[in-house]
Amino acid sequence: MNSLQTVEPALDAACCAPSARPVLSAEDARQKALVFKALADPNRLRLLSIVKGEASGESCVCDLTEPLDLGQPTVSHHLKILVDAGLLHREKRGTWAYYSLVPGAMEKTAGLLASL
Amino acid sequence: MNSLQTVEPALDAACCAPSARPVLSAEDARQKALVFKALADPNRLRLLSIVKGEASGESCVCDLTEPLDLGQPTVSHHLKILVDAGLLHREKRGTWAYYSLVPGAMEKTAGLLASL
């Protein structure tokens, strides 16, 4: 990080104006990136798609494992990531675990893009 | 493959209905995940934020390296990923390279979430 030259450009014009503007803070960026990280996997997108497409609004793991052609532990792992990201809600009823979209989560995520 | 069991549990129904629904295809998912992958890094979010906040609508690399406290090759690498994802536009003028938001790219990305 100390590889900056001490000599000034000495050119007639700087390449552009200084950015003395409120930029996304490192912490904000880290937080927002977590949500996009959760979306940055094809299988997780498909999981969301299946849950969203379910008429009842929820799906159990047994319904999510087959169409993705993934092992059950892997699907469980992806679901945990989506829950941690605040995109999915998990409710256990009896032996089964039901996953549903968190209301407004998608819209909120879309809003993150607009508020960068 | 074992969609139905020979023994019906005492519960009201099987864990859930079969998902005979048009689910996001593997290829579609892979494609959409690429954009979110580009957004899944805090420093890339900050780069977008800086470019977006620039009054002129564009920033050069020299303006992007310092606020992120990253080396120049690293910033260049991140910018390439954002360009490849269709989020940023690159234009070289003289010695400098100027990056600007691709018009409508953010809105289009937000739309991806709604159309899962």
Added chain:
DNA sequence: CAACTATATCGATGAATGTCAATCTGTGTG
């Protein structure tokens, strides 16, 4: 209580990724 089933967790492994130092490629300037 014992067997079974659905789901979660753990440990390992190979692949992808972020970062940097060094180098290469243009482009402007003496």
Added chain:
DNA sequence: CACACAGATTGACATTCATCGATATAGTTG
């Protein structure tokens, strides 16, 4: 032409991540 500078590319390295097999946990059935 020779040099300096902006930016891209390359290679290496450490970290993260997706996946799987094995196992643990919890609820259900007999």
